[in-house]
Amino acid sequence: MKWTQLPLGPLQTNAYVIENEEKQALVIDPGSEGEALVKWLNEQKLNVLAVLLTHAHFDHIGAVDDVREAFNCPVYIHKNEQDWLADPSKNGSSRFFGAETISARPAETIIENEQTLEIGPFKLQSLETPGHSPGSVSYYLLEHSIVFSGDALFAQSIGRTDLPGGNHDLLLKSIHQKLLELPEDTIVACGHGPTTTIGNEMDSNPFLSGF
Known part of the structure; x- marks a missing residue:
């Protein structure tokens, strides 16, 4: 398996593409630039099996329908944000000056609790790593020692909690009880910025001390 980080859109939101040797792929958080993303996926000769969303803020969902329509694949989202895709007031695209209003079709698959997804x-x-938003989810690949954390945990930072549904204490609880319990060599593929590791953030993330 290999994975590729693709920063997209004005906020440089990281989309991730996971693929195997047979060119089957998953796309996590296709946030923007749908036409360019689909072109890149086709150039790589990938067969996208699903789109996984860590959460439904506008900068993570802008190209959802482009990828879904190009590859006829399902979208996965947590139940607490299942109605955010179609609602610009909830996904935030109606709140930010200069942001394109975004509305996507409902997801085909609803994640209702922590579970093993076999796609x-x-x-x-x-x-389940809520706090940045109520339906934030991280996706952990045990066999490959990587977790896709969305906007919960960043290199030397954590997600903002001043948006609707944000909760600072809950985010810290999610990070400590779910993410920092993973092996220290686990790669953290963040929603923005560079990757890091669980060990690095345990040792030096200034937002996580004293919790």
């Missing part, structure tokens, strides 16, 4: 040859553990 084709891929096996991921969904971890």
Whole structure:
């Protein structure tokens, strides 16, 4: 398996593409630039099996329908944000000056609790990590020692909690009880910025001390 980080859109939101040797793929958080993203996926000769969303803020969902329509694949989202895709007032695209209003079709698959997701040859553990938003989910691939954390945990930072549904204490609880319990060598593929590791953030993230 290999994975690729693709920063997209004005906020440089990281989309991630996970693929195997047979060119089957998953796309996590296709946030923007749908036409360019679909073109890149086709150039790589990938067969996208599903789109996984860590949460439904506008900068993470802007290209959802483009990818879904191009590859006829389902979208996965947590139940607490299942109605955000179609609602610009909830996904935030109506709140930010200069942001394009975004509305996407409902997701085909609703994540209702923590579970193992088996999508084709891929096996991921969904971890409920609310706080940045009420339906934030992280996707953990145990066999490959990587977690896709969305906007919960960043290198040397954590997600903002001043948006509707945000909760600072809950975010810290999610990080400590779900993410920091993973092995220290686990790669953290963040929603924005560079990757890091669980060990690095345990040792030096200034937002996590004293919790």
